[in-house]
Amino acid sequence: MARISSVLGFAGRFANGRKRYYLMFVAICLLVAATFWRGTCSAYMRQRGNSELYSRRIPEALEWLTDAEKLLPTDRLTQFSLARAYRLSGRFAEMRTHLQKARDLGFPIDRLKREQLLAIAQSGKIREIEPQLADLFSSPGEDGREICEAVVSGMLVCYRLQEAFTILEAWRRDFPTDAQPDVVEGLYYFQKGGWLKAVESFEKAIQMAPDRVEVRLHLANALLQLQRLDDARRHYLACLKTTPRDPNVLVGLGRCLFEQGDLAQAQNKLTQALALDPMHPSGTILLAKLKVADGEAAAALPFAEKAFSLRPFDPEVRYVLAQALQGSGQEERAREHFDFVAAQQLAQSKLRNILEELERNPAQVGLRYDIGEILLQYGNPEEGAAWLQSVLEYAPNHSKACHALAQYFRRLGRETEAAAIERRAQDRDTFASRTSPQQPAKPQPMPPQGE
Template sequence: MADPKVQSETSEAPVSKRRGKFVLSALVLLMVLGAVWGKTAWVNFCQWQAEKKLSDRQTDRALEWITRAYQADAQNPRTLLIQSRVHRRNSQIEAAVADLTRLHQLTGTTDDLQREQWLVEAQVGDLQNLERNLADMLIDPRGRAADICETYVNSCMLNYRFNDAKRMLEVWQADFPQDPLPHYYRGRILEHQGGWDQAVAEFETALNLDSEHIPSAYNLARVKLAQNQVEAALKNYRICTNLQPDHAAALVGTAVCLRMQQDVETARQKLEQARQLPDAQVVKDFRSVGDPVYVARSAILLEQGQLELAAGNYDQAVTHLKEALQRNPKDRKARLALANALRGQGKLDAAQEQLKIVEETQEAIKRLDECFDQLQLDLNNADLRAEIGAIFLKYISEDQGVVWLKNALYYDPENQLAKQTLSEYYEKQQIPPDQSSIQ
């Protein structure tokens, strides 16, 4: 007979092996589930942080968080939707469209996707869908009422529909009385319409609500400078640089004030500081305070040229101003300053050539102002919008020109001037028309 102890040991061996396999399998399953649950929790946390930062208008921080979520799971529909919102708020329209395209591939057409698409369209001036659905979106804003209001106001301003923008600002301000943005946007509209004292009051109100609102401080400084209140302008530009020492637009504004105070050396230092910044940051800083991209491209070099021209350093002025015109050939201020610098060098014929271009541009801008005045009396006039677009395209900014020409086609899809001008532009740029729907 076998030893009972041996028999017991041999009979327990298979049981122990089975138990060991079960424990190992359970551990593996728990690790897999833990990884999945951990990944899901991380993505959800990143999404929450991104939406919170977006609500606080910290778009850079929002982009950092949603990028983390995307890196963890590039197929998550909610991540793509939030990422599109962040890109739109950063004026990265092509990236926003790409996000929505990928989202549509995953989910098809959804209510949230459509809403975001309408906001993207409005961001570039196409108000048709947003306006048609605006009431429903504001009745059920889903926590984004201020974003909807801001996008609508921006689009109205692009379309020169200032009265519609002002009406929305009243609604926005009533619902969010502590938000500085309604006052900021009203100030910009009033500044554009020449109501400088009223604009000052609005910018100051915005700063009373949020003393760290850089766009309000910057635009207040610009109005003060236009009113020749140099010290007051400098004070407000310094509010901006105290909050963000490397703010490109504020550094240039500070340099302008210092030039007017004849503090040439300090002005040079500010401009050199701005020159060290990456081009992407320069554009971003100017856009964040309401200045268009075409201004940002040449602003630093233009002021460097103006500074050296005022100091009588004509050779240096010519160098800076020619580079400014390489970056933005349509910058009439740079061209006029270049003409004066060339005259200072004794190159009268070259100066006269530049002045001829300036005079032609100024005549076009005179007509542009007339078109804007007429447009206020007939906002649906596609012919005026097409003419504005054609002038922008040739003399001021191609990007702005394209926006206005497409805007004319929104009001009249068969407008011949808009269609022909866009067709010629796309042919010159070698851009297929079906790939130019959003620029």
């Protein structure tokens, strides 16, 4: 009996052991399957994200790539793609974070360094990477298209137009099916107020990439500026079919309907847009403008004041606010804004002349400083600061630009940057005082007339 009991005990232990091994085997299989599934799904999401990235649908690309990272955060390809997506959206802090992650995971260093150079170029600091430009174009690897876009965009930002358009044409030749050269060109003309050329560029882009909603929206906006209202409306409606909850599309369509005199439908679209984005500046001021046109100045005033808090430098905002104040019996406050708009128009006229001169002489530091000063006072202060930064690329210790930038940063509460800029100006002033002669220089004789 003891022997039988022993045999039965051994059999039980053997059965339990087999069961444990079986469960361990199943667990390992499940783990391998889960890992494989995560890797496969992450790779698919990364591929979709890169496809959206190539088509420059950046928000959609970020959604796919972020989901891919959640599934497999140790994938270096996903980290690099995320860095590129953030660069293209101008979010350079996030770009640096993902470049570092890609580096830690063993992504090729040369491509990481190239991406950093592209970020510098894209932001308009071309002079900072001038020595590396030849290498970028001679050895582009698989990034030729990216290099062209970053350098062209940066050169347009810093107004090196002749070089920008030369590279743009080479970009078109090397990538004949790429719509992006026409998009970049169209955006430049749109910002410059060259609506007709902008329309031509966007129409070329749409022919190559008819599914790019943001390009069709740019085209509709340019057509609206040309008062080609029926054409603009057709493109807005096409955008709305694809992205029915895009506030920019709804606001554009609302503006088009307003121009066509359909105030009820315009208000309907603007109300929808503001329900999606209550802080949309264009939608807010357009709703105020609509109410002023409908004789409801008092109802327009809260919207106009809200738009002013969002975009105080926008001439349309200031003018509509002045109209709403005037219609509400606040003549003195209205006059202040009317006067500002009049001064702004004079400044804009001067600005156009300076930009034309700068197009001929892009290295003229004084012209760049004047543009920055005008924009700080009468335009978008952020753009004004960018122009002053471009002054420092040509003249790193330009005293006036340093002081103006320091004041700008201080108004934003960015004390560290303000102090750094001021130190740069003080170093320049100290150097100048040490090297200047103790006695004033003798006046030079005037040259004879005719020389």
